[in-house]
Amino acid sequence: MRRDVFQAIADPTRRAIIALIALQAMTPNAIAEHFDITRQAVSKHLRILSECELVKQEQQGREIYYTLEIEKMKQIDKWLEQFRKIWETRFSQLDNLLSTIKKQRKQ
Amino acid sequence: MRRDVFQAIADPTRRAIIALIALQAMTPNAIAEHFDITRQAVSKHLRILSECELVKQEQQGREIYYTLEIEKMKQIDKWLEQFRKIWETRFSQLDNLLSTIKKQRKQ
DNA sequence: ATTTTGCGCAACCAAAAAGTTGCATATATA
């Protein structure tokens, strides 16, 4: 089973769950109330998020609170780094171009 | 068909293609040479990337060069922003904690 | 003019994903 962070955030429901529990730990039932799908479907999403270590569980009596492992999100940030470098370079190139034009106009 | 950037980067082959053409525009055949899949499979991936506007095509005779629309990648960056805020807050909280401990040790 | 090459598109297939219902289990509560 191919389970990575990128696959985890591919599903819009999962992205919504992530954003939801980022603010505070929640139980599957509480999460399910925010969506039009059954609790079991939410549970499945949570299992996928667990499998790629994006969430962790905290048992509290018969309730299980799910919290976001925000550190794992940095993995996406890290992958994005290479592109951030490119768009920053392009921006500075544009910046150079603009200042060159400016100089030429002064002459 | 639900086509967004997050779904586009879910597939590892697609992520590799994105990284590949980020550096320079390439034709489907040239891209396919980097992988163990057929040109048609690459073509399909390129179509998905096109549909969510992550790549654009440039016809040159019978060849079609695919280039990355790097601006679109910022959409992921933007989504990540909300979490970046959280982990930066946590970091500064840890920072506060550490400096508090430091102060207490001095007393 | 004929052949080769580069490409997209359609049909098909197997595997995976996303959802459902039903059930078992453990913890609260009456």
Add this chain to the structure above:
DNA sequence: TATATATGCAACTTTTTGGTTGCGCAAAAT
């Protein structure tokens, strides 16, 4: 103790995905 609640797990269904092969068309090369 009996009942209600919170959850996970298994079986099943439908849709989506990632791949294939086979085609047709247009541009290059021969």
